[in-house]
Amino acid sequence: xxxxxxFEATSVGEIAxxxxxxxxxxxxxxxxxxxxxxxxxxxxxxxxASDIGLALGxxxxxxxxxxxxxxxxLGRLLSDxxxxxxxxxxxxxxxxxxxxxxxxxxxxxxTLAVLAEYFDAxxxxxxxxxxxxxxxxSHFVGLLTSDMMMLRSLGLLGKPTPEEQAKRCRDAxxxxxxxxxxxx
Numbered sequence: 001x002x003x004x005x006x007f008e009a010t011s012v013g014e015i016a017x018x019x020x021x022x023x024x025x026x027x028x029x030x031x032x033x034x035x036x037x038x039x040x041x042x043x044x045x046x047x048x049a050s051d052i053g054l055a056l057g058x059x060x061x062x063x064x065x066x067x068x069x070x071x072x073x074l075g076r077l078l079s080d081x082x083x084x085x086x087x088x089x090x091x092x093x094x095x096x097x098x099x100x101x102x103x104x105x106x107x108x109x110x111t112l113a114v115l116a117e118y119f120d121a122x123x124x125x126x127x128x129x130x131x132x133x134x135x136x137x138s139h140f141v142g143l144l145t146s147d148m149m150m151l152r153s154l155g156l157l158g159k160p161t162p163e164e165q166a167k168r169c170r171d172a173x174x175x176x177x178x179x180x181x182x183x184x
Contacts, residue, residue, distance in 0.1 A: 002037065002088055003015060004083075006092060007033070007099055008092060008095060012032070012033055033104070037099055038102045042105065044081075048089070049110060052114055052115075053114065054069075056118040066173045066176065067169055070173060071166070073149075074160075074165045078165065083149075086153060087153055090153075108141075109178055113137075119137060120133045126182065127181075136176075136180055139176065140172065140176045144168060148168065
């Protein structure tokens with residue numbers, strides 16, 4: 001319902017009705033709509049975190065790990081659900097700054113932290129140069145998503161094909177490894 005109507009326009013009464021429950025049941029489980037939004041975001045990001053955790057296994061070499069990470073990230077972010085969620089957060093964040101905080105904390109911030117941790121481990125092993133791993137994580141995600149996210153959010157780009165996503169991923173990995181990979 002949040003994706004269909006937005007945060008503000010979705011009422012607790014509608015949520016309870018769709019769940020075949022009463023408002024009382026809703027308030028027994030969640031104190032307010034913000035708490036439900038947090039639970040929804042947490043559920044979505046837990047699945048994603050598990051997938052990227054596997055892709056970035058400590059023993060995975062950078063090219064393979066970053067390619068797998070990039071494919072997962074692009075697939076999720078450029079999906080209708082991913083774009084819809086991001087658009088809702090952007091639209092509603094002025095009136096409800098707490099949903100922006102929830103989204104950022106459980107989504108982008110968590111993803112960047114996992115990626116930075118992987119970069120630190122790879123730098124320690126000598127597979128990547130020593131770096132500011134948080135900045136490097138931001139650079140890599142930017143290389144992957146940049147204009148595709150904006151154009152898709154604005155409705156100026158349809159969902160990229162798997163081939164287009166794979167090419168973007170290959171290019172981003174190659175550029176990243178030129179900047180942060182070990183010199184031969």
